[in-house]
Amino acid sequence: MDRKIAIFDIESVLLDAEFLPMLAERAGKGKEVHEITVQGLRGEIKWEEGLRRRIELLKNVSEEEARKVADSMPYMKGAKEVCEELKRRGYVLIGVTGGFTIFSERVKEELGLDYLFSNQLTFNEGKLHGVAPLTVRSDRVEGLEDLLVKLGAKKENVVAVVDGANDMKLFRYAGTRIAFNAQPIVKEVANVIVDGNDLREIMKYLVF
Incomplete structure (x- = not known):
């Protein structure tokens, strides 16, 4: 078979759900990360570039907070x-x-x-x-x-x-x-x- x-x-x-947008909302970076995410989903920017930019915005968010967001999806x-x-x-x-x-x-x-x-x-x-x-x-x-x-x-x-x-x-x-x-x-x-x-x-x- x-x-x-x-x-x-x-x-x-x-x-x-989408993890990075959720984490961004918690970190007060929701608007900036949302715009990058939408550009990537539409194929307007290369995905790797969008990922790099989003992670840069969220650097120094606590691991504890990241895990809370992940578990809540x-x-x-x-x-x-x-x-x-x-x-x-x-x-x-x-x-x-x-x-x-x-x-x-x-x-x-x-x-x-x-x-x-x-x-x-x-x-x-x-x-x-x-x-x-x-x-x-x-x-x-x-x-x-x-x-x-x-x-x-x-x-x-x-x-x-x-x-x-x-x-x-x-x-x-x-x-x-x-x-x-x-x-x-x-x-x-x-x-x-x-x-x-x-x-x-x-x-x-x-x-x-």
Whole structure:
């Protein structure tokens, strides 16, 4: 039997939140970080540049505060049910985020994801310092292609669910390319468009 694989972006897909904007609100930098985030989602600036600028604005936020924000991020409506059903039907679940392990490891554990690709924040003396060398970039995910080869993935059996321009790299591996509450640039290259805040709406487009 051919292996079926679902690749999910995490922020604004599995989670109904974005970490850096939430942290920025706590730090009084919400407006500045929001503008950079929107520019990146629209594809107006390179994602890596946007990340660098946002982290620079948030340097010296306490690690304790960052963890509180990460732990408070809510799941997207239907995310748990979708993951449970896909696992029951034999899907391999892969989470990918340009965000950070500070929240993505919780998602992996609680939703039962099989694999996770995520970046990592660095802290120095209890304060946000920067980002470790990137695993997830705007144009590639280190190790993802090798994993898909190892799993024997066929493109027609892979679904990718994303929302932002920086996530479109995942579409190159997927036969079913779902734009979930996505920016217009993402919808242009998707073959399935789902608007609304219930992830269960994607199920009608999946192959079982």
